[in-house]
Amino acid sequence: MSAQFRFPRFFVTTPAPCPYIPGRSERKVFTELSGAHAAELNDALGRIGFRRSQGVAYRPSCQDCTACISVRVVAGEFKPNASQRKLLRRHADLDISACKPWTTEEQFALLRRYLAARHPGGGMAEMDELDFADMVEQTPVDTLVVEYREPSVNGRPGRLVGACLTDRQADGLSMVYSFFEPDEGVRQGLGTFIILDHILRAAQSGLAYVYLGYWVEQSPRMQYKTRYQPLERLGPGGWVRMAPPVAASTSAGKAAMPAKDGVVRAAE
Structure with a gap:
């Protein structure tokens, strides 16, 4: 055999x-x-x-x-904090749809605005439409594009303000790449909202995790990933819980403090 x-x-x-x-x-x-x-x-x-x-x-x-x-959010145990709940209410009017992994001119135009404003010198800055099509459409797994649109008007779809290329895995959703309208005057906090939506989407589908890719402690632009709790990190012994971000000031008495390996332990 x-x-x-x-x-x-x-x-x-x-x-x-x-x-x-x-x-x-x-x-x-x-x-x-x-x-x-x-x-x-x-x-x-x-x-x-x-x-x-x-x-x-x-x-x-x-x-x-x-x-x-590598880090992942435990979707079933996630409870949004006050600012995250406020953001969910602010964007509750968006039309959200899961689409097949096919690119559109509207998606590419949004990507170009996002890269120009947020990552002008990054490795994707010179991406053209064919590169974008390859990134989205060349997939051997269960992949979708989640689109976030302004409310429809007179039956016409609203403006596209966010999108995320997402893989559906056996145990969760893997956020491959997200991009959104960079003008904060249009929609504030869209990047955070897209992650929150994926966490809630995974939990509603009975999927355990949302994979957020890599977290680098020394990289300030990676610290946003620790805002989604409970969060697990992959170490030599497998996946373990990470400590929540430490507030600037702590109350008296014993508190949960992060060890060097990120595991929550009681302070001595």
């Missing part, structure tokens, strides 16, 4: 400048996602910290650095 699942072949990229920590270099290990068992392989690799890009699953494999930590 022949094996149904062939062990994948892994490859390593050449070192390149790290996009998160100045002065360091990054290296990735990756494998191809193809064939009848691509979705199963993607699920298995996702649980050990891999991310998907088109038909490839990858994760950091840097020499002498383990700063990139």
Whole structure:
């Protein structure tokens, strides 16, 4: 009897400048996602910290650095805080739809505005329509594009203000890439709202987690991921709970404090 699942072949990229920590270099290990068992392989690799890009699953494999930590929100236990509840009410009028992974001119125009305002010097800044189509449409797994639109007017769809390329895995939703209207005067807090919507969407579907990709403690632009609690991080021993962000001031008595490994422990 022949094996149904062939062990994948892994490859390593050449070192390149790290996009998160100045002065360091990054290296990735990756494998191809193809064939009848691509979705199963993607699920298995996702649980050990891999991310998907088109038909490839990858994760950091840097020499002498383990700063990139995979994190996921425990969707069923998530309870929005006061500011998150306010944001959910503010954007409750948006029309939200899960679409097949096909690109549109409207999506690309929104992406271009987002990149120009938020990541003008990033690696995606020169992306053209064909690159964008490849990113969205080349997927061997269960992928969708969640669109966020202004309310419809006279039966016509409202303006697109946000979108997220999302993989549905066996145990959760993996947010591959999100982008949104960068003008805060149009819709404030859209990036946060898109994550909140995915957490609630996962919980309503009975999915355990929302995978947020990598968190880097030394990178200020990564700290927003710790606002979604409970949050788990992947370590050598598997997934463990991370401590919530520590407030500027704490009350007297024993408090929950984060150890160096991110596990919640009682303060001495």
